[in-house]
Amino acid sequence: MTAVSQVDVARAVERGAEALLARQRPDGAFTDDPPASVLGTAGTITALHAADPVAHADLVEGGAAWLRDRQHGDGTWGGVDGAPGEVVPTAIATAALHIVSPERGATAVTAGRAALAALGGVDAVTDRAVALMCRQFLTLAGLTAEAGALRRLPLEIVLADKVRRRLISFRTAPFVGLALMQDGLLPTGPVRRFTLRLARPAALRLVRAVYEHEGRTGALSEDPWPAALVLLGLARSGEAPDIAAAIAGWLRAAVRPEGAWDAVANLDLTRTGYATTGLVAAGYAGDPRLRAARDFLHAARTTEPFTVLDVPAGGWSFSTRRGWPVTLESAEILSALAGLPGAAEDAELRGGLEWLTGRQDTRGSWSLWVRDTKLANDGPCPAITSQAVHALLDAGRPADDPAVASAVAWLLTAQNPDGTFENLWYRDHTSGTAVVVGALARAGHGGHEVVRKAVEWLLRTQLPDGSWGPGDGTEGSVEETSWAVQALLAAGTGADAVDRGVAWLVAVATPDGGWEPTRVCNYIRHHVRYANGVVTQAVALKALGEYRAAVR
Template identity: 45%
Template sequence: MSSPVNDQVDGAVGRAADALFAVQRAEGSWPNRRPTAVLGTAGAAIALHLADRDRSAGLTARAVHWLGEAQNPDGGWGGVAGAPSQVIPTVIAASALRIIAPETTHDRVRRALDLVHADGGPTALNDAGMAHMASAFLTLAGLPAAGGARRIPLELLLLPARLWRARLSFRMAPFVAMAFMQSRGRPVRGPRRLARRAGLRLLSRMERQENDPGGYGGDNWLVAVVCIGLVSAGAPQEMIARTVDYLRANVHPDGSWHIMQGLDVIGGAYVARGLADAGYTGDARLAAARRWLRGCQQSEAFPLYASPPGGWGWEGPRGWPNILDSASVLAALVVAGGEEPGEVTRLGLRWLVSRQDRSGSWGTFVPDTTLRNDGPCPYVTAACLETLIDSGAAGDPAVRRGLDWLLGRQRPDGTYEALWYRGPVPGTAMALAAFGRAGMAGHPGARRARDALLRAQLPDGGWGPGDTGVPGDDPTGTVEETAWAVRALLVSGMPADDPRIRRGVAFIVAAQRPDGLWPAAPVCMHIRDAAYYVDGLIVDGLSLRALGAYRAARHAAAVAGSEVS
């Protein structure tokens, strides 16, 4: 017998699939609907003002207006317009206003600085690199910056890459750029001159492997930082011009920029797996999406990360190979089983195993890195484990080592962290799902993770960010965190008719918009604990996976009931 909740779930899945297929591009990808960002806008405006002042004056004026409209009542800025204020976006936005339009923005800058210093200032940040960056931008703007930052040892690049690769990881480009900013206006002699040349060579090598000239990581904020660094170093004009052209090409009519310019691959992978779990595996339109994802596999090595061919990045077939993105793409491919050509998948799975840390975990960019923001990460590790298990590699030693690492990384309260998503829910949910897929749902570690998720369910039926240490976190649930939790609980063996599952499912269904898609929340981490962003494709993919898991559990229960009867 059908129930109202079951009918609502079926209807929600159908509406979401119709909406997603309606906007799917001809080649199989999906456009990623995301709001523009404070860091992208403020950083790009500063870079263009310093590197292309006359030609880009109209763009920077519109950026100043947009930033003024996006300022929160408390004087600060969040990752996107309307998000709770955070130190890094507030510092960079205030610096942009001071640098570009000091006469007309004095009051806005003063209010921003009052908020920053009331929170302890940049030195209160728990990331020394971000504290240094905040101080550097305040100094660039002629604003008070507490404390003197240590000199960035650019000479490190004079050593063989194997000695600094794991230490710098994905911060290679900003490391060079910030060192250039720090030496702005100072004479460069001796080893520092050699280090400057090495820094320019590293940036050139990185740029040659990007999808677009001047586009470091497809990240407007990072491109802006690199541009400012190049100007500070007196770099060749052609290098500066490419970053300027990249930023000018990506501005929106209202004067704002995204942080990450292109996230179609990672978002499309989440959607493709969500649609598959919701029952559309054999649909020709989903087959086109998988074909497009296969075409984004990187055919070249990425020497700066010592990465072989076979991985994926978030932009396309070039750029920074990313372990989490690769695991997500492979998850969308392996679920198709024999319908999926094997060569791409096999190469991708070998690549994934090759990026495992010696400890058994997975990070994001460089194995065995010492950089806190890269890895090892419970969320990424659990995602890699699920993908490998889905591919039929449950008995692979890499899976066993990964599971052992996860069990040893659990917090006393049963939760896990995620480096690239906020709060305790994503990491805990992914670890629980990995345990469930590995047949370990009854393990004490899995039970502790399940209990932690159940304790975190909110009165509205959803799950939210929990205590992330960021002032202003909304205590209400989000679709993303609820979907992560619901799917994990189902994969761990909780029955679909459990009232807590039904309340979570009802939360997801009720949040669906009239257009069939779901509202995105700022759960994605751009700079850990310092700047979040939203992703419209990820929320849809997570929702479909959760609803698909609910329908699969419901069907399994019905089959079991009929067999008993």
């Protein structure tokens, strides 16, 4: 491994670590400056307009002006500021402007309708639930030609909790909002009116359970888009005015200085977990600045169950202690705590490991929120499963631990024909393939045919400049290159490819020692992605740190 000098790697690690630590707050958390969200903004101004068009006129007009300004020349909108045009944000933004600003937004709406048609319309949206959401907004705006046929949501599913959790999972609150929003949009017969009278109180109890779990903030996972969907449903139906007022208040407080809203307003735990694992790999485990990060993570471990999704207390959310406990962030945080001094005596680490093993699916995989889910965007997920395996191994569990062995057995059956693996929450397919290769290799299966096939795909898709993109010829990203380097190091193969990947990472570091992020984080899979700058810095540091350790 000689493509890049160890002096250059060491300098890149040191400068990258300090650049990442410069993002740390006094409370130990790591922060970022994410781009504004078209979906979050369009949804919020529509909901605030429905809740009280006079009281919220200032923010509605400010958000509408921002949307008009961010429309691309071809009439489309991207999911977040700076992203290329996509069907989903174009449909939602077009509808929102037609609802809240029909005169001032007329030119933008006309261009948006034409762009939507050029993109193939809502029929081009592959996720049926997301397509329905687009149709519903367009129908609400009176743009029925673009909306197409709108089907009624089966609100009655809330009457069977186990079925509801497995089929709609973390989409429960926005599902209720969309279903309530359909009042007046679709006709109902006498039988349906009867079943809806039974279902509506149960649906509202679910929304109230989320509201109470979060401390009556109205934050709805601190994400403006689902918060807006729930507010819109409550405002149109006239239900739960106290919750509607809390959501409106939270949305008003969450507005950005430019008049837009974020995709997710708070990812403190996501960023802090990744930042800590990256810094640990870079040799900073004993740095006193990480004590504050550890304390922050300890304090954020959930102490109450999230009953809406039947998730027990003991894991971590992506935001705060009152958030929704989730496997992906919990696994990353457990790896972080396992790498810090005092891990052997860390009660929060031990309790978190018990929570993680208790969340394993009966098939051996892990899903994001609901065990044994049938919602494709929840699980089962090879990448999340592999992150859980990494966490268990990082914490000292042996490769023959029952949870690890069961996960490995499932992973060996989850490979795509071309050798790749899926990742529900990051861009396919380098991210998923790399993290699975790393987990299987660390668990003692580096010589398995499944790993060999995945490694061959990684080697085949490396770009001429040494980087990796998603594997389809798209230009390389820091994130995907870092994940690929980590995978090949774990598998103990592809030395030349690793050298070239590391050389590329060193070469593309910015003057301040950091790295430019790419939109690889899925918000709506296949349709909307965003960048997370802290994740970018952290995975680059981890790759370089592991490379430096391997060549010593």
